[in-house]
Amino acid sequence: MAQRHLDPTNTTAAPADAVAGYLRERATEFLRALRTHRETGGGMASGAEESTDAALALRRSARRISGTLHTFRPLLDADWSESLRPELAWLSGTLGREHAYAARLDRLVTALNRLSGATPFPAQGTPAKPGGGSRAAGAARLGATAPAAATPHPAPDRGNLTVGAAKAGALLDRQLTLARTRAHSAALQALGSSRFHAVADSVAVLASEVPLTPTATAADLGPLAAAAHDRLRDAVTGLPLHTAGHPYNAEALIHGLSPDTAPHPQDAPWHQVRLLLRLHRYALEVLHPESVPVDVRLLAAGEALNRHRDASEAASAAAAAARTPRIAPATAYALGVLHADQRHEVEASRFAFQQCWQKEAVSTS
């Protein structure tokens, strides 16, 4: 037990009803977002932004509820929480897809512009953040409720691109816009489905009464939160952090031309750490609701892993586009440069995570 006092997640012995309170708040947020989404949705252009925000808020709450059910599962009615979690994951995945495609297109078009020298390069001393700042533009497309084909969205600025880069941009635009349109329809369909209504009903129950186990009120949250932290730490231990800490280790582009079209296997453990870091962060929110947002280093580490995931998927999208039949060699060349650029973003993100984590480890040891 002496060891427990060293754990940063256990500064106070939080009562089990902190979990119930946290879940109730997230459930209330979920229901509020759902109401807003219904009021602003339905295809009216004026409501697009509110609808977008509402969809993001729905997803945000769904992820937190799901994460909390997972980390603190011994305190909650097992049957109930185990049936709800996969449904929340389905919802969160479905709602996130459209946003992801839009953000991916923005990231790739921003990179194409940068690679063509079409955007001014930041002044010396301000290292470029490739793909940075494109999130807002991507998010603005999320949740537009009219069919995407009828929603003119700003075309990528290809004014200063070479023919190859311009064609690559047009190809990516076509492919990712199609994917986005499909994701949009799927999300609308999901929100109208009986499956979704069952999820909403469960969350409504949660907003009024959290189904705790009989022994839950006497339980100590510390060990459960600490276990989430341990799972994160163990997963980080498995990462090649030593290599990642050497700038320009050139590892992320290994197999960049490999015939394997599957996602990079070397990325998977990083994606896993991203999820565990999020669970750890949510557990801290439960235990320390007063100190939200949490530690900036933790947030920075999470940002690095988000960037890692985004760049990894953008690199795959560029590689996939290059396999389109009958494209011009100049288009393929531009997609090759773009792919490599995004794989270097992957490497840069790992380096950034390693730097954050090193500080984190020092400060909590």
Add this chain to the structure above:
Amino acid sequence: MAQRHLDPTNTTAAPADAVAGYLRERATEFLRALRTHRETGGGMASGAEESTDAALALRRSARRISGTLHTFRPLLDADWSESLRPELAWLSGTLGREHAYAARLDRLVTALNRLSGATPFPAQGTPAKPGGGSRAAGAARLGATAPAAATPHPAPDRGNLTVGAAKAGALLDRQLTLARTRAHSAALQALGSSRFHAVADSVAVLASEVPLTPTATAADLGPLAAAAHDRLRDAVTGLPLHTAGHPYNAEALIHGLSPDTAPHPQDAPWHQVRLLLRLHRYALEVLHPESVPVDVRLLAAGEALNRHRDASEAASAAAAAARTPRIAPATAYALGVLHADQRHEVEASRFAFQQCWQKEAVSTS
């Protein structure tokens, strides 16, 4: 004068005949290398390696003589030295071209293998040095005196490459081998020309009697060597070292897709520093013949700049190959990835130089 004592190039007041001695030694080396080259050259396969070494030695001496004539020019007969320098530069350039093409092909094929996962990646903790170690193989091709078309040289290992990477490798092999063959012929032609014989005659004079100015023997070498150091330092001051010191600043790939086919303008100041660093090193050799090889950090900085130049030229070669008419999209894609990979090598080299230089600046301040 008090300031002069702080200068690391002036630990002792070297006599002017140190320059004469240095030039005589280099001239003797030049003549010895020339003799070896003539004895081993002429197309006999058994003599290829000696011939290669001899050509490298010729170039090595020519560069040092030229650099010394430049740095210490007030001590030397102006007309004589100003007519000899461009001739030495011509010779050194002509002799270097074949080696450069061979090394470039090795670097690119090594990178293609790495990018295809065809070569084992170094163990964790040993950051990869892309393109490293390929110099020896490249050098082995230099100076082969038989016409290159009739000299079978090992084909790049494309056993595990994807079709795109394999075709890219074959295309680069074809183009750079052709360039190498032409450079080889040009070098042979140069060594048989009356222009070369005039250079050899001048160097023969130098080996016996260095044409110093009447006042040279009383001169102090320190200020001249210090001026070479100042020129280097000033040029380094103009480099974007602050940006280069931020890992993954993504600057080297800016304009990676720009329509401009000329060499990257951002590389030029680094190439200039590379030349000035070499002149500084030669000046140190003149002043401190006892401490050759010089400071390892200076050598490391020079290595970083060599790698910068090699990667820059390899990236251009990949981009140029991608402009070959009627190539397959898969080939163009592989060349795009390769181009970006080498541009990242450029960025990595700048980072490495920045790290060396920082240490250098601290140690000499």
